[in-house]
Amino acid sequence: METRQIGRPLTRNEDPRLLTGRALFVDDVELPGMLHAAFLRSPHARAAIRSIDTDAAKARAGVVAVITAEDLGEYWQPGPLLVPPPPIKGMVFRQRCQVPLAKGEVRHVGEPVVMVVAESRYVAEDAVGDIVVEYEPLPPVIGLEAALSSDSPRVHADLPDNIAADVHQAKGDYAAARAKAAHLIRRRFTYDRGASNPMETRGIVAQWDHKAEKLTVWDTTQAPVFIRNGLAAMLGLSERQVRVVAPFIGGGFGPKMMMFYPEEVLVPWMALRLDRPVKWIEDRLEHFTATTQERSQVHDCELALDARGKILGVRDDFLMDTGAYNPYGLTVPLNSQCTLLNCYDVPAYDSRFRAIYTNRTLVTPYRGAGRQHGIFVMERMLDAAARELGLDRAEIRRRNLIPADAFPYHNELIYQDFAPLTYDSGNYAPILDKALHAIGYAEFAAEKAKARAEGRHLGLGVVCYVEGTGIGPYEGAKVRVQASGKVTLATGVGTQGQGHFTSFAQVVAEQLGVDVRDVEVTTGDTDVFDWGAGTFASRGAVVTGSAAHGAAVEVRTKILKTAAEHFECAEADLVLADGAVSIAGVPENRITLGELARLANPMRGAVKPGTVPGLEATSYFGPQMGATAAGAHAMVIEIDAQTMRPTILRYVVVHDCGTVLNPLILSGQIQGGVAQGIGNAFFEELVWTDDGQLLNASLADYLLPTALDVPRMDVLHTETPSPLNPLGTKGAGEGGAIPVGALFAQAIEDALDLPARGIEVSEIPLSPSRLWEICNPSG
């Protein structure tokens, strides 16, 4: 057997269960006597609620309960501020969090107003149709700039305006940089963002067992431990009385990290009150307005360069739509603000953003979480600068990359994790070179000219990005050797398809000399492990992986100690491999891990003072700050210059996330990310009317890329280990999605020679229709 497990391209331990339909998802939970919930949701972006008549709904056969905000009494509370803002000097931050059921006023289409619980979902939906709500529609706040005008209506009447936050951060002296600049480039960009649309929508099942006095909640959350703690507090139960299980989940991407969704507050409360299990599964229609999204930023940016194209400084001012409430604090705009600096040496930076309340669905992080907005701005600015200076676009990037000997590199800003924005390690030039080589950059001009002679329009794009990953606070892991010799690993994070059952198993198997298939991983069950934060910000491999590593190292020590006592020899003479310990050079002197586990848990004699029974250890890991991954994407597209339909011909990803735990899983993460990036750049767009109605709230009209729309890609790696954790790894969950918008814009400009026609692409998403309008402003 291989002794090294880390770095092996192993197929996933969880796949047999997933592929044969034996994995438990929330909607698979069927309980005797189970009731079903449905919600009446606001049809208006903004309206006053004048009256609610639920009599007919209550009278319908099969209806068990109909609940409005009034009925919740003391239980009606705005949700908690999930992520408080970091201590940035002079900033304005005004918190307004979502409520379980709207009271007095509705603030976005899809906001829940009444909850119905019935014997079936069918009856529950029929009863929703029986409810009469008298609304007085009010003018909504939709456009970002309009929201700032003094006569704009206000999303929250108790605030002086629609500003949710106003934050200024700076590095160096931008005014001085500007004064000595040979070139100043100024541009405006808009970047719209869609919905994550995981294959599995949200869902929750709650069951109160009055004999055990225990509440069990199955929830599609990315953060089961927080949900457990929060529910116990809200419901007045002890934490031991609440078990939250986040079983297999069909995609999270960030929005399932939001806490607490109204349904998460209401379904368990109902189960307790009715003493019957209650299920609510979000349907796709609900998902489009009731699950958080991420979108709309408008940037005004200025780039100061010297005569050689070296960046002297950047000034950026942006507006960001935070939706009707902001429970996620400043995570998204801070990511945009910090990530804009990208992989470049920027001596001076002056950045301000204002987060704006609007009467649209809440904005919280979705894969990339605002990073793509920052990357788009910087990469587009460099493309414009390259043209103005007559420089090659790869060359201007190369001249500005942070040099390999400059790490750790300090950006002097505060990042979303409250730590200073410092890049731990990196070696960027080889990434760019590898991408250029793989896409055929040097030969492309000839390829393009040849195609053009045949009437075909080819374009190339190449962009760089960084990805802040692996942030705190901490995660934990418990590793145990069972009497069977198999190993268990438990952790608090939830899992939504990332391959945790395999990559964490590899980390443990590496230390314990067992087969990766013999490590059984449990995630997201608070009865098994109940410390930790959750799965978000590309942190699982880094933070949980490091905790698993720490616990496995401790168990390894215990194994060797127990075996040394058994063999009455020195630990140094022992070999741990193939699920057993033997004496070096005497392989027949061998004891299996199962036997050692039994020795460590004796039925007679005593466990020595100061030691604990069993081959078990629990370890926690909290990184001092995030680890910064980096990469470059390059692609060649062909575009039909008449219909504006692009076809991706080649796609290259070069990614550096430090130590690679499992290259197959990593490749899957990157390809999935690129697929979502392509959706974001080209297919997906939430189309709202001026009065806040979403026009395309179905998968027939909101276009996700399909297998036919995502190209095969060349995924290459460089490995620059992080010094911040024992594995040397960095996160890889979001990198695939981050640079795709900037890449599309550049490749399309190139294919259609737009700059020569005085046209630039400064917005995302880019439908063929929109692109045609940009190219034909007079229609």
Added chain:
Amino acid sequence: MKPAPFDWHAPESVAEALALKARHGEDARFLAGGQSLVPAMNFRIAQPAVLVDLNRVAGLDAIAVGADGSLTIGAMARNAAIERHAGAVKSHPILAEALHEVAHPQVRNRGTLGGNLSHADPASEMPAVMLALAARFLIRSARGERQVAAAEFFLGPLTTALELDEMLAEIRLPPLPPRSGTAWLEIARRRGEYAMMGVAAVVTRDAAGICTAVRLACCSAGPTPMAAPKAAASLVGTKLTDADLAQAAALLKQEIAPTGSVQASPAYQRHLAGVIAARALATAWERAA
């Protein structure tokens, strides 16, 4: 997304189905492949109290090619069956070419031509193809039967000439004249998507290589499938040179009335119509040779 309550009837004969429809009138809908009706019911946009399921009715799904090259298709013929019908592929190749772009194989396995046409979605491919092929529809009710030309059948978005008690029973396509070529071309955002613009072109040439007849129709181009008779007429007597095609495309752009969608602005749709009409005509012309 659960439908409102409804009663379900599964008649086994046309007469029984027509009687049920006559009895329940406005409250009843025929259920064919269910690929448009059932989603609408799940969204509760449609809340019929009664479904008259046609899936067990005998004799509604025949596909037959006549000796003269004409084609009759029963309303309940599945789109996939038409797409794969060797005779139909030969007599009217544009059917399979266009059906290939209608949704996805799974949807075509269930969806029927009769359901598709009765649904009368102006973004749908087949109504435009029916106009280009000068189809006639056999319509039956308990009162009797009548025939309607495709051009008179589509009255508006999701609105047809069918009366409340009527069923679309059969689609009749006249034979294509010798030296005819057909082409369907559409631009959709994804494979299987409703088209942002689609064009059906049918051209006929004489032995000397001069164009003698053209029929053109577009989907996603107005409230109904939109024919473009002026553009078509402009090509008769020409050899469909690039200049002729450009002129026809310009005329066609004037004849349609696209309204825009979340995917495409009306101006872009009009632009696309010109581009793909020229391409479809050129392809059909080549095939007519």
